[in-house]
Amino acid sequence: MGSRWKGKGAEVKALADPISEIVSQLQSSLISSNSKGLLSGTGVLLKADAELTDLLNRACFGRPRVTSEKNEQWFQLSTEEAFYLQHSLKCIKIVDHNDTELNGDKLWKHMTSSRENFPILFKAFSHLRSKNWVVRSGSQYGVDFVAYRHHPALVHSEYAVLVLSAQDGNAHGRLKVWSDFHCTLRLCGSVAKTLLILDIEEQQSCATSPSCLDNYVVEERTITRWSPEQGREKNVKSDPRVK
Amino acid sequence: MGSRWKGKGAEVKALADPISEIVSQLQSSLISSNSKGLLSGTGVLLKADAELTDLLNRACFGRPRVTSEKNEQWFQLSTEEAFYLQHSLKCIKIVDHNDTELNGDKLWKHMTSSRENFPILFKAFSHLRSKNWVVRSGSQYGVDFVAYRHHPALVHSEYAVLVLSAQDGNAHGRLKVWSDFHCTLRLCGSVAKTLLILDIEEQQSCATSPSCLDNYVVEERTITRWSPEQGREKNVKSDPRVK
Numbered sequence: 293m294g295s296r297w298k299g300k301g302a303e304v305k306a307l308a309d310p311i312s313e314i315v316s317q318l319q320s321s322l323i324s325s326n327s328k329g330l331l332s333g334t335g336v337l338l339k340a341d342a343e344l345t346d347l348l349n350r351a352c353f354g355r356p357r358v359t360s361e362k363n364e365q366w367f368q369l370s371t372e373e374a375f376y377l378q379h380s381l382k383c384i385k386i387v388d389h390n391d392t393e394l395n396g397d398k399l400w401k402h403m404t405s406s407r408e409n410f411p412i413l414f415k416a417f418s419h420l421r422s423k424n425w426v427v428r429s430g431s432q433y434g435v436d437f438v439a440y441r442h443h444p445a446l447v448h449s450e451y452a453v454l455v456l457s458a459q460d461g462n463a464h465g466r467l468k469v470w471s472d473f474h475c476t477l478r479l480c481g482s483v484a485k486t487l488l489i490l491d492i493e494e495q496q497s498c499a500t501s502p503s504c505l506d507n508y509v510v511e512e513r514t515i516t517r518w519s520p521e522q523g524r525e526k527n528v529k530s531d532p533r534v535k
Numbered sequence: 536m537g538s539r540w541k542g543k544g545a546e547v548k549a550l551a552d553p554i555s556e557i558v559s560q561l562q563s564s565l566i567s568s569n570s571k572g573l574l575s576g577t578g579v580l581l582k583a584d585a586e587l588t589d590l591l592n593r594a595c596f597g598r599p600r601v602t603s604e605k606n607e608q609w610f611q612l613s614t615e616e617a618f619y620l621q622h623s624l625k626c627i628k629i630v631d632h633n634d635t636e637l638n639g640d641k642l643w644k645h646m647t648s649s650r651e652n653f654p655i656l657f658k659a660f661s662h663l664r665s666k667n668w669v670v671r672s673g674s675q676y677g678v679d680f681v682a683y684r685h686h687p688a689l690v691h692s693e694y695a696v697l698v699l700s701a702q703d704g705n706a707h708g709r710l711k712v713w714s715d716f717h718c719t720l721r722l723c724g725s726v727a728k729t730l731l732i733l734d735i736e737e738q739q740s741c742a743t744s745p746s747c748l749d750n751y752v753v754e755e756r757t758i759t760r761w762s763p764e765q766g767r768e769k770n771v772k773s774d775p776r777v778k
Contacts (some may be wrong), residue, residue, distance in 0.1 A: 431714070432717070434715065434716070434717035434722075435717020435718065471679060474676070474677035475722055477675065477677075478717065479721060480717055
């Protein structure tokens, strides 16, 4: 399918301003401001000054929340985003409503207790983020994530991402029956995205500690429809042996 | 969503020529010609003369096959279509390649041995066909069937039909996870169809005989997105009490 840039100049703009650098700046800024994320429902709230607001928006982490207070901007991070900043980039702390810090196994327990499949979803999220893809929720398209080559203001999302895991039997997972398969491919086609399957192979169970994430193996597969016409030669000269 | 007729006059044409009557004529014609369907792979082949060809096309049963013989037209029926004509309308016989007739439990065994979920799919198919819906394969849209109010030449399909069954645990079935749900609804919306769920409750197992079909209960549910705007009043005059 390839990248679909939004308007002229978008690609040049994106190349001049790589996501990797924006995320680096965000990381430094969060560390120097000693940022704390506050557990709230299924997500994490993060207070941001003007500089942080700009960096979070440009790096595409979280969504700005409307608040009644002036000069105060809060961002709502998904659990994957918050855990990526805390665990992978080590640039925020996460606290509960008593301002008690949760880290290591305790935070892991919190994340996995609310969502059983958090380990494999987080592995997929961090796998793509570490390769500098911008990763957003895919619920609008009935997939787990969508992945952008750069900021969604500059480019349409390129991949619709489904995260599967063979180990858990995938009994309630996706693509177990042909009709689901057809449905997903047809939808991806109609919104001009490529279906990317991330198959997470768990070497050991992730019950108690996030350290197991290092042993997960991620297998990437893209799935596209094959059209018989694609393989056929175009502009073929008539065979001289055929009279 | 409602019916989307194809062009002006299509609705009038459909009303003047009800599907129920076309199917009745097909039934009589098949009985008087003593028609036999030939088991072939996963479907059934049926030879048709000019009158039968016209009726099969108008009732939307099977697909015409190209053959090398002139003046001979074959139709490829799906297993549901063939079993509906044999079992429900009792207007064809079904034979194997030795010209031996298969009926009752023997035919049932053949149908269910190749596809485990044939009983619930057939129950759904016959449920809709007996209400004079035209039922076709839904694989193009990633569902089990699509249902038309009349012939596809006159009207777009109105329902995308998924057949679920609670009894078999539906372990490998559809709509077990939210992402599948979102995917299906989004696709149905984009092709202007309403998602119709047929939940088949099996009162007893269908292992040996088609007679159990009579005890199946079909529960119908349509699923649509709810938009908050839908419930809001339009063109509201300003409340005189509000100054």
